[in-house]
Amino acid sequence: MIEIKNLHAKVAGREILKGINLNVKAGEVHAIMGPNGSGKSTLAQVLSGHPAYEVTDGHVLFEGQDLLDMEPEKRAHAGVFLAFQYPVEIPGVSNSYFLKAGLNEIRKSRGEEELDSMQFLKLLKEKMKIVEMDSSFINRPVNEGFSGGEKKRNEILQMAVLEPKLAILDETDSGLDIDALKIVAEGVNKLKSPKNATIVVTHYQRLLNYIVPDFVHVLVNGRIVKSGGKELALELEANGYDFIKEELLQSV
């Protein structure tokens, strides 16, 4: 589904990604772990097309298309979705308007009919059940005054409505209480299918108990330095990142 080759990216004049290689196939769940500041969010932002990040080398193919050549909205139309680590607040604009606008653009790009307000509301209510969100959120301004956990749930709600092929969840678990974590993880699992794929960025093994990854990658200083199965996450949980850093040193 997505092939990342030798991806280098800069922000504010500093190189953050220093040659990322990653292949994700349909039906797979990949977890990316790594110390603070190692470049996990940068990777997510680059894949979504944030204009502040400059790709200096490498390429990314998404279902055969050159992803880096596409505008952010075109990537969304193609089926890429990013659940933000820090979702922004947009005062004055209702959650439902915002989501309906997005969904209809995506549908239009696929040659599907746009949903009218009634149809959309019906769909929205169904999806809200998945993340157990109260209907009062429908008409609240996007993320405004939402608690940290509510914002994260809202990200998953958006994912549920937009039904992406590739979802990148950037620390969706941080700030969630235990119950919310289960709800969100179950939400993600319900949306999983052999046709879509998920990249989960997390610091905690706990989330991976619920969303079980096929692969775990460790990102340190802009590179993926180790990849393995789900047991790698357990190892990291037990030992921290030091053992990897040591391994790296020894191999030099």
Add this chain to the structure above:
Amino acid sequence: MSEVKNHYVSEFQTFEKNGANKAPAWVHDVRKNALSVFNELGFPTTKQEDWKYTNVTPIAKGSFKYSSAPVQIGPDVVKSFLVEGTDQFVMTFVNGHLAPEHSQLSGIPNGIVVSNLIGAYSGHGNIIREYLSKYVKHQKNPFTALNTAFINDGAFVHVPANVAVEKPIHLLFISTKKESDQIASHIRNLIVVEEGAKVNFVVSYRSVGDHTNLTNVVTEIVAKKNSLVEVVKVQKENESAFHVENLHAHQHETSDVRIFSLAIGGAIARNDMSVIIDGEAAECNLNGLYIVTGEQLIDHHTFMHHIHPNCPSHELFKGILTDHGRAVFNGKVYVEPEAQKTDSKQTNRNLLLSDTAIVDTKPELEIFADDVKCTHGAAVGGMNESHSFYLKTRGITEESAKGILTVGFAAEATAKIVHPALRHHVDLMVVDHLRSKLGTANLPDIVHA
């Protein structure tokens, strides 16, 4: 310049002869005095600091005439200017003259006075005499001097002590064409809210037609001890119009005054908004939103005067600018030595949607007390990149994202309006205006948290 003055001197003579004689003798004295002040001052020029960015030559050059006779307008037009979905008392003026047929004042509880100024001299002459021109000084402001020289009609509202006016009071000023004349309406409003009283106003300035008129307003508000007053000004005259207002609120102790200025109309609009917080523990919220498009120029000069201790004041003015639009924001905060524990915050934020729009923003803080919290900030910038990115990652196009974020930008300002129906009214006008000006039909309605 002397030609210009001669025009107003001869206008004044005509004015004093017809129609202006309904006012008591002391008003004539006030007028004459103001005319001589105007004669001395003349119209302001950009050499004066207060008018540096706002060139009023087009106003000075116009030969605006006092309109003695009312002009008929249709009831549907008036209706379209009212606040949607709420009962309101309405007093309508057309070209500065009361239009009783377009007013809805029945059912006003006993003791509350909502009248035109001319009609109030006989019953409430004492109150008018006490407060008219008491706090607003025309010695330095030529437009206020001109307004005072031509004091004729406007709204007079008196809310007696401890009375809460349930419905909002809508003061509606419509400017319209009269033959080929350019009309000058020197509207004079006086609002006196007694101790412990509560009242909400929407004050609308609208046009019927696309003529070039001058609306030159002075509004004086007196908020006595412990009173609560909200004034929402809606200025949407046509884009050839000239609009000038000097709005002045005088607050007594523990009073709470909230003023909001929606400024989206006019070719040139100048709003002087001054609040004198003349009592302890009084609070003032002075907010606004301006949208300039085409060649419009909208200027807000605010003045927040802290005289006594323990008074908070908050100012948020936001501006949306596109095309060759121009905006001026000058926010002065003056804290007297006595005014300890003043908590004053002033913010001006501008969203530039074109390279050719210009904004001049200037905070002016003069603080003479040492134990105060005073902050100010001004910002001018384009669309927030992270916000726009967020929307695009959901499939929303660049164009729609711009519309959505512009609405969101405006909503943060209108959220300051406390009365829900008045806020909704302003929200509808803002979105309607943005739809027509940005050419984006798909704009969301504003919702508030």
